[in-house]
Amino acid sequence: MSSTIRRKVTVNNREGLHARPSSVLVRDASRFPADFFIEYQGYRVNGKSILGVMTLAAEHGAELELVTEGEQAAETMEHLVSLFENRFGMEESEETS
Amino acid sequence: MRRESTTSGIRYRGTPASPGVIVGPVRWATRRELDLPEETIPEADISLHQAQAERQMDQTKRRLQELKQTQRDPEIRAILDAQMSMVQDPELLKRVLQQIETNRYTVDYALYSSFNEFIQIMRQSGQDWVKDRVVDLIALRDRMVQQSGEADTEDRPLRGAVLFADELSPTEVIEYSERGLGGIVMRHGGTTSHAVIISQALRIPCMVGVMWKRTELEGAGTAALDAGNGEVVIDPDPAMLKEFDRREAAANRALEEARRIVLQPSETACGSPFDILANIEFEEELDRLDSERIRGIGLLRSETLFLRQGYFDSERHRHFYEKALETTGDQPVTLRLLDIGGDKLPGRQHEEPNPFLGWRGVRMLLDERELLQAQLRAVLEAHRTHPGRLRILVPMVSDVAELREIRSRVQWLANEMAMDTPPPIGVMIEVPAIALQAREAAQEADFFSIGSNDLTQYVLAADRGNEKVSALYDSSHPAVWRVIRMAVEAAIEAEIPVSVCGEMAGQPLLAGALLGLGVRELSMNPSSIPAVKKLICAHSLRSLRELAEQLLSAQGREASAEALEHWRTP
Secondary structure, eight states, X not given: OOOEEEEEEEOOXXXXXXXXXXXXXXXXXXXXXXXXXXXXXXXXXXXXXXXXXXXXXXXXTOEEEEEEESTTHHHXXXXXXXXXXXXXXXXXXXXXX | OOEEEEXXXXXXXOEEEEOOEEEEEXXXXXXXXXXXXXXXXXXXXXXXXXXXXXXXHHHHHHHHHHHHHTOOOHHHHHXXXXXXXXXXXXXXXXXXXXXXXXXXXXXXXXXXXHHHHHHHHHHTOSOHHHHTTHHHHHHHHHXXXXXXXXXXXXXXXOBTOEEEESOOOHHHHHHHHHTTBOEEEESSOOTTSHHHHXXXXXXXXXXXXXXXXXXXXXXXXXXXXXXXXXXXXXXXXHHHHXXXXXXXXXXXXXXXXXXXXXXXXXXXXXXXXXXXEEEEOOGGGHHHHGGGTOOOEEEEEOHHHHHHHSSOOHXXXXXXXXXXXXXXXXXXEEEEOOOOBGGGSTTOOOOOSSGGGSSBTHHHHHHOHHHHHHHHHHHHHHHHHSTTOEEEEEOSOOSHHHHHHHHHHHHXXXXXXXXXXXXXXXXXXXXXXXXXXXXXXXXXXXXXXXXXXXXXXXXXXXXXXXXXXXXXXXXXXXXXXXXXXXXHHHHHXXXXXXXXXXXXXXXXXXXXXXXXXXXXXXXXXXXXXXXXXXXXXXXXXXXXXXXXXXXXXXXXXXXXHHHHHHHHOO
């Protein structure tokens, strides 16, 4: 059974979806079997393609739509959404310790 | 960018990108923009060319991998990883194979035109960091097509030279540094370009935004580059040369001094020993540690790995902890349990109106039994392979019962794993409630570690991220120091170790005052170590005690700021 899941997310990183976050996103997405796409401003790119994600040039506050399809679509989506929410694990260290 | 003529020759100005001074022979690199003509192949050759395309992409990836193996700097390794993921991009490969199949392009032309599609889009981007990646892509493209995409340096020796380039790719900077390159002057390339990041990591002086002209360099002998001041002079006259020699010597002295300080024993002017340890957040940072002669890790943050992955990966955590222990020889490693808010847990969407007073640190861990158990198991397994060196630090403790509960969970797990001596367990002193009960806490804890950042914000009720009140956030405030004194005195009385691991420890004067209070162990970002050590080694405990006294007895924030100012300029 294949299913399609869509979720809207916001880019919370101050500098946008720049080099580091996009490589974390692509790396993590590539670990899941599900297909993953990102839609933004009428474009749709393969979320497992670093070049595709970079060409989006999504800025801070950009609202993206994530789409996962196929095997483990739900788990994939859950994980990818959490990356956006945690700002890809960046910009955290200043608050702690 | 301005250009002036002096008696020396030409002086260019530009944007500082990586500081440093170097005088050396002039070299320039010109990149011939590759302009391939469209070439097609007969249908029968399609699969042959497709296989060749995959081979060429694979070869480029392997070359990058080899380059990565020679590099220890985490920043550089991350950039090379990014290059590798571009070479292995599934969309790129798909396009290349498609163009060979449907347009009958040759392998080289298919690679060339597929890269160009992405380069085209990225050139038009409104964001500088995207534009900064164009040079990376062009270099990868040309490397793949020609299996040598290097900018032409005319094979002249680069040792000690100042290289003028249009824009260098990251791999070029690494390769030239291996040939002993002295400095870099580029026309393009923002300060976020990979070439710049790598030159910083390799400490190669670099400036950008200089519109140099080849005709002005031809026949030139020497260039004097002061990258930190954004200045380069071609064929300097003797007076100018002397000035640059002086600047170069001053820069080298500062670097030399930092190295010397790190190597000298950690003792105050009156001969009292102290320890400086490192705060570590990323696995990559561990690779730099031994060269900097660190006396152990005073704060190993475990939450960053968790946040990067988005879930608790026991294997990866154990590996990280073990690597930290391996890198530090026989020195101690203090590992802090996950210090995050519950909203960071996978699958949780709840938002708290006041997260810093909410469900975080030990409060969250005690509720999330499985998560805590998974982390403790990873910690105990690392402890088993390197006995006697690991310490567990518990964040966000506000009551001794929380510490007791953690201890019983550790004990239970240690029994289950047939382990006789579990690691010592300490309290992070950051919530004022536990500092005010420091005597009681010292009876139950094996050590204290003062987290000065959060302690400051809780004592002063000021969020330094909120610009309306950030001026109130001041870790030299007497109220903060009185709370710290309570914790330090309780630890000394109970004869348990006490250290400070917040940013306070990395500020030389405040670190000195902590010594004055009786703290003998400080943990900080490795880059802060030389300045802190220099200040402490230059003072006796008696004068550091006076400084601490002044902070403690200050009438308020202004008075403590004045006391510090007075110390800076006696």
